[in-house]
Amino acid sequence: MRACYIVGAGDFFPERFQPADGDYIIAADAGYRHLQKIGVEPDLIIGDFDSLGSAPEHPNVVVCPVRKDDTDTLVAVRHALEMGFSRLMLFGGTGGRLDHTLANVQTLGFAAVRGAEAFLFGDEFTLTALTFGQLEFSGYSGGFSVFSLGDRARGVWxxxxxxxxxxxxxxxxxxxGVSNAFEGGKTVISVREGILVVFWDGNREKPLPQRKKGIKKC
Incomplete structure (x- = not known):
């Protein structure tokens, strides 16, 4: 399955940025600088360019108004969903301003309720959002936490x-749901109703968890 990689202007950890051949790369505003530093040319650059200063010279640029409801990252996510991508990898979306990090956590929920899976990558942590479904982790160790992104998340297992x-x-x-721990075998996290944000430490060498629709009671 092709994935869409979206790079924002926050903290960026290039060793975690590993798109496969055929994946699509979007730079959100000053996220373009991160890609320039590692010699990666994005397929699309999108944003209002208040951070970058001006729209760069590139064959595929979408300029958005500065005064808008969406963040540049959310604009990029909308664009990816409209293109048909259902697997989104968000980089440069943590660190710096806490309000921007929280906005990107909400953006995970935005993708989840529209049927997509999205992951937000920090240095030693990863987040995703889940709605009416389950995540299966294999061989993970260390800590994780889950939170309700809305008023309530019901039927959490x-x-x-x-x-x-x-x-x-x-x-x-x-x-x-804060401060739980994997036991090294198979872990299943599921939610029946609402939006669940799942955060885990480390495990960078492990495959991302498998997502399945519906819930499984174990």
Whole structure:
């Protein structure tokens, strides 16, 4: 499955940026600088270019108004979804301004409710959002946390972990899902209703978790 890689202007860790042949690369505004530094030419550059200063010379540039509701990263995500991509890899979306990081976490939810899977990559951590589905992790170790992105996330299950959950309800005002741990085998995290944000440390060498629609009670 082809993936769309979107690079923003936040902290960027090139060793984690490994698109395959045929994947599509979008630079969101000053994310273009990150790609220039590692010698990667994006397929598209998109943004209002208030950070970059001006629209760069490139055959595929989309210029957005500065005054808009969407962040440049969200504009790029919308564009990727319109192109038919259902697997999105977000880089340069953490660090720096905390409000921008939180906006990018919300963008994961935006993709999830539209049927896409999106991952947000930091240096030693990764995040994704899940709605009415499950994630299967294989051989992961270390810590992870889950949070409700909306008012409530219902029917949350966590199996193969240090502190299992069964048919739990997570709310936006109580961090019940923080600081759990993988046990090294198979882990399944699922949610029946609402949007669940899943955060995990390390495991950079492991394949990303498999996502499946529907829930499985173990």
């Amino acid at each position: 966590e199996t193969g972990v240090r502190f299992p959950l069964a048919e739990a309800e997570l709310t936006c005002d109580f961090p019940l």
